[in-house]
Amino acid sequence: QVQLVESGGGVVQPGRSLRLSCAASGFTFRSFAMHWVRQAPGNGLEWVAAISFDGSDRYYADSLKGRFIVSRDNFKNTLFLQMNSLGAEDTSRYYCARETGSSLDYWGQGTLVTVSS
């Protein structure tokens, strides 16, 4: 069965960096575009970034102002999100999700990132 397991979250000081990972299994990872979506505590869903199946195309939310980088390793079936210059506004649960072309059909359980001094 399809599984997406995020890791790498935690408490980080403002201005520091963090790298999230999403381990995929149960499907042919290299055939699917992948996304990151975040959810601040008590808030709604916010799309963060996407990467094409082969990593050649990447897309980001404008609000990130170039601080985040999405990447993938199709040999290790893993998706990454490198987050730099973190601020309090980045405190959220970060989900990875598989794209079908017209939806995000499978989501992980998310990993919580808290930016605090």
Add this chain to the structure above:
Amino acid sequence: DIVLTQSPLSLPVTPGEPASISCRSSQSLLNSNADNCLAWYLQKPGQSPQLLIYLGSNRASGVPDRISGSGSGTDFTLRISRVEADDVGVYYCMQPLHTPWTFGQGTKVEIK
């Protein structure tokens, strides 16, 4: 960016009764294939979002037929014909037509 506006934002429901949620887009969500690029999700308390509907009206695998999606262009509706206790949570619409993909604000459904 495409803005999705959901209404209502809070929806108290009675088990066995119908319920509906509206999602209006700031731009048409019709693609070049005449598909409506609109998906619906339910996020149950403490869980990740789960896909209910894609391309406006197609049920995802395992979604009961008492849940349906309709609409075209800029106006869409999610309907639950008979609400059950397991339907509580926050419902979101999402558009995958243009980057950045965007979500509605969410509609919280709770049992009266």
